[in-house]
Amino acid sequence: MSKLARSTIGLMIVTLLAKILGFSRELVLASVYGTSAYSDAYLIALNIPVVIFATIGGALATTFIPLYFESNNIDGDTRSLKFANNVFNIVMIISIIVALLGIVFTKPLVKLFAVGFRGNTLKTAIDFTRILIPGIIFIGFSNIMTSYLQIKNNFTIPGLISVPYNIIIIISMLVSIKYGPYTMVWGTLIGMISKFLFQVPFAYRNGYKYEAHISLKDEYLRKMVWLVGPVFIGIAVNQINAMIDRTLASVLPEGSISALNYANKLNQFIMAFFITSIAAVIYPMLSKLSSENNKEKFVGTVVKSINSIIILVMPVSVGAIVLATPVVKFLFQRGAFNITATKMTSIALVFYSIGLIGYGLRDILGRVFYSLKDTKTPMINGAMAMIMNIILNLILVKFMGHAGLAFATSISALICIFLLFNSLKKKIGYFGQDKILKTTLKSLASAIVMGIITFFTYKFLIKVLGLSFITEAIALFGSVFIGALVYGILVIILKVEEVNMIIDMINRKLKRKSYIKEKSS
Template sequence: MKKTVLILIIISISSKIIGFVRDIVLSYYYGISFVADAYLISTTLPLTIFAFVGVGIATTYIPLYNSIENDFGVSEAEKFTNDVVNFILVLCSIIVIIVLLFTVPVIKLFASGFNNEVLDLTVSLTRISVFGIYFTGLVFVFKSYLQIKNNFVIPGLIGIPSNLIVIASISLSGAFGTRLLAIGSVLAVFAQVLFLTPSLNKNGYKYRMRFNPKSNHLKQMIKLALPASLGVSVDQINVLIDRTIASNLIIGGIAALNYSNRLIYFVQGLFVTSIATVFYPRISKMLAQNEKVGFKKSIQESIIGMVLLIIPSAIGLMILSKPIIEMLFGRGAFNSQAIKLTSSALFFYSLGIVGVGLREILSRVFYAMQDTKTPVINASLGMVMNITLNIILSRYIGINGLALATSISATFTTFLLFISLRKKIGPFGMKQIFISFLKILFASLVMGLLAKLSFNYLITILSHNFSLIIAIGFGAVSYFVIICFMKFKDVDVIVGAMKKKIDRMINQGTNKTL
């Protein structure tokens, strides 16, 4: 598992770097303008509406597929997959019709602060971008199917072609019109489906025009997916709520939240998603085969492995939020006011990044056990808290209050999930997890202090960007050294693998010389 996670992290780095280029291009051409706000709402809205159901379906699909394959064989599981694909296509058609008929009231609901000019542009873009949910829905299922087949590399790479298409559409939109922004978003998800198709065929999947809406397996999945949809989509729902209130606070507030959120998602995509992607199919199969000991051990390893990577990232983002935003986005239409708004939002979002990451892991444990009730109750509490805190905090600290509210609600709901899981499955190494958490937090704080001090010194003699890169590198090395002295098992495995690789390279070089 550790080796696969490491490969996914490496793949994610390449994909996320290109994703950052996409955001940098958007910030260069449109900054935190009303065009950026309209574009972000038009692409986020259809995806979020579909995610209420689509993500829930994809989440419940994996454990059900494993269960069907284990009880009835591969053939029955493949029939189930076709039923799911056709069900999603029908569902997407219904959603597209609803959005096309009620575009204006839907946008007013989620962006009530938009004036006529921004509203008209958002409506125009949304009526194009909504067709992308057909391909988004297919990607949800196809990625899950390949992960079941232990193919994690190809699903991890799909962000590369899609981001390249979005970058091209943003760059050309100035010459060919803003509608190209929405067209690019649709073509981007279509490219993901094309990218996955060869691997699907190689793993034996064949699409058939057969749909059995009365299938017991499909009914079971829908029953589980309805509550799971809310639980899995809580982050997207909260993002929409944040953007709705931000549209009433300041022009460009939605864009500022988006750019800061992109950095948070970058860290989550590298570490949390990479771990969860491998972890979820694995524990689902363990439960299907009744391997309780391995199930609990996997939970503990995944949590410790995740916080080992995400806590230092959170500390780094908080301490160096302004110089990071300035280096990434500080050019073109992205002025000093944009840097100030975005960096402060990044600081407050970073406070909750650990909570969001842990919630992602813990929620998947419940879904693997086909318990969708606990996460949905948890998600409902989180949304209520987030909305309440949004209203209160935004009055005092503006869009920073929206980011802080998200962090507080994420941390609180994660704490509740830990309690619920302990009650449901019994001990799963909480003492070891807590000890590891304290050690990692200490090492991360030391790392953050050293990175900040080195940046403050280097900027007096070097350029801003070069100073920041060196400071981040120095902080990362110091963190790794501290963790090594603390004797973490996961780090020992990585170090051992690196030593073996170096020894092998040296031996090969010696043999060639001889």
């Protein structure tokens, strides 16, 4: 098994654990607060520090990786560690300043993110935000530690940081039933801090040593500043899109923000399990291959990564559209989450799922450009997609309500990947376009057939088994299993290259085990 495959599968396993806990957190929130004013206020308050500093921290972390490799290749370990500490200390200063400004200007900040909030909902959101704003500092620290560990080929620990984070929040949500919703918010702040603290000992084991060093004259820092602006804008585009969605949703009926959030979390679960895992592993590899000017391996890695995303995400996208209502009902409909909430969330899930392949490929293609030290192209294409998203938001929200916001996000994501593919062709010429197109068409055809069979299988099972929680669960999982089986058979029949590679890899491992057993006997 290749190093890329081993690292990706390992990260997928730990990500699955972390995301199951993250999804459990959403289930607990839905059960305790449903689609209420408290859940809307909490989600806005939680989103603000993420938008503010995840954008800054994400931009710094993205440009940090290729420049660390450049520094290490040219000047060695001591110099690259000095560069890492320089970045860490500058992030510390920036994040403290941003947090203090956030505490002072909390009210206008909340109004910017939720223009439709009034009265008690607005007051609650302001109080919640004021508690969570200091979390900005630890989001910044955590981003740098994650990048450092990924550089050192340690993907497991960054993948696990959400485990203590989600456990702490889940406990605080359950405790808040007795002691009030503010308990949940304080628990969330502690969870943010835990993400950074969890990584520190492992960073030290991988050679990190903290030094109180700041130098604005560092040549690699200057390069980073030159690169970070476009990356910041590119990442901010995604956050602005989310902010605009929530802002427009805040003027819609109560619970619209929560419905969009729960639907989006379902898609993010898939994104994190497949897409984020692959993207996290390939980015340091692409950065290294780019710095070594190894174009053949670079293109090969790009093709494998893109096709892997297409093969994995295409059936999930179609499946989520077909089974949106039963999935939402099974996962969320209990406690304060009623039938109305299920309808609102499932319709949002359908329209978010249309663009699932777009979200995934946008993430991968962005990293391809960043590894080439081209930060402007993703920024320009992302800005164009953002403008399209805003226009579509304003049009579709009038006719489709919160579902229109989800649909606009999907359309803009699909437009963005077409723009990025075109830009990549201009940038490096051939990048395996023919192979990617073949895989896309084969996967799409297989997924459509799978979707039709899955839909009728679910309807048949429900008709035979009847309506109850257990029988609906059997029907849901049964139809998902049949659908997955159909898709797997079809992509094998159609000879999708990456699938054949996986089968060959499994056969080699089975033959190796068989050989070892024969030898030992």
